[in-house]
Amino acid sequence: MLAYKNNIEKIKSFFPDTKFIEYAGYENEELYETFFQFCQNDMVRNNLKLGDKEALFYYTPYSEVMAGAELRNNILLLAVNKGAIEELHLMFNGYHNVFQQNSELNNWFNNLANMLNVSIGSLMYQCSTVFLYRHELTHLIQKANFITQPEGNLEVTSLGINKKQIREMDADINATYLVCGQLISYFRTLDTEQKNIGNLEKLLTVGISSIYIYLLLYCKESIEIYFNQYSHPHPLLRLSYIVDHFVLFAEKNLDNQFKINSLMIVNNCLNKSEIFNLEILKSGIDDNISNTFANEKLNIKDHILALLNASFELPELEMNNNCP
Numbered sequence: 001m002l003a004y005k006n007n008i009e010k011i012k013s014f015f016p017d018t019k020f021i022e023y024a025g026y027e028n029e030e031l032y033e034t035f036f037q038f039c040q041n042d043m044v045r046n047n048l049k050l051g052d053k054e055a056l057f058y059y060t061p062y063s064e065v066m067a068g069a070e071l072r073n074n075i076l077l078l079a080v081n082k083g084a085i086e087e088l089h090l091m092f093n094g095y096h097n098v099f100q101q102n103s104e105l106n107n108w109f110n111n112l113a114n115m116l117n118v119s120i121g122s123l124m125y126q127c128s129t130v131f132l133y134r135h136e137l138t139h140l141i142q143k144a145n146f147i148t149q150p151e152g153n154l155e156v157t158s159l160g161i162n163k164k165q166i167r168e169m170d171a172d173i174n175a176t177y178l179v180c181g182q183l184i185s186y187f188r189t190l191d192t193e194q195k196n197i198g199n200l201e202k203l204l205t206v207g208i209s210s211i212y213i214y215l216l217l218y219c220k221e222s223i224e225i226y227f228n229q230y231s232h233p234h235p236l237l238r239l240s241y242i243v244d245h246f247v248l249f250a251e252k253n254l255d256n257q258f259k260i261n262s263l264m265i266v267n268n269c270l271n272k273s274e275i276f277n278l279e280i281l282k283s284g285i286d287d288n289i290s291n292t293f294a295n296e297k298l299n300i301k302d303h304i305l306a307l308l309n310a311s312f313e314l315p316e317l318e319m320n321n322n323c324p
């Protein structure tokens, strides 16, 4: 077992100005400890991709649902805000009754919840936190492999594609694989007759919806569609390529026994996430988001393709650093 206090001792001695928390005695102590063990072990497993550098996980006292990754004095630091654990726990576990109370969510998810030995809320908490962590780990891999200097604020590829968005997409895709792998493990626990395409699509919808709901927490102000602007791709683009990679990964890992309908999953995620947000956050995201997706589908596809096609120009990406 790894010890969180060892990480804190090192951080205190190398970077005395760093703000951190120690969670012993917290109400949710077990959540912090379980997540620390999971993340720090995964960082150890990814040691080669991290350029053999020391990588330390810790929690900060901040309340925003955020995490961060940095390379300081040749040490890789991955920080998760206390707010990320507390808020995502409250949102998905604290209000898990929503899956019984709302008839549409109940009808849709209840059978699945009964088959799995885990509640839908805790599955969503797990998926969103694992995604948040693995996304940041990928930024550490990119930093460890960063061999060219940034060219200022607007970094673009030879064809004018926003490099920051490519790095974010790389982080999202790598995070997708870890979350999807966990969902497939759950799927494998089902009885033979329960291992059908309907349950697989529902399980993937639960995972992707939790990621999408988490991503939407960043854009409460405006969700108008954009393409090559800003550092992160628009949530609809992120949702779209996350679904595509979930589907590819799941089909391949289940020996191509199932043909998954990506578009149906996107639409179900948009629909179920909107209901969830209305129930929990008491506000919808945007009534028109499903329409926006339908109207912009081709432009969304084009920009994702442009990001993917330009990705070979960034050697630091995880997708370009596949160690054995």
Ligand SMILES: [Zn+2]
Residues within 6 Å of the ligand: 135, 139, 168, 171
């Ligand atoms: Zn990022």
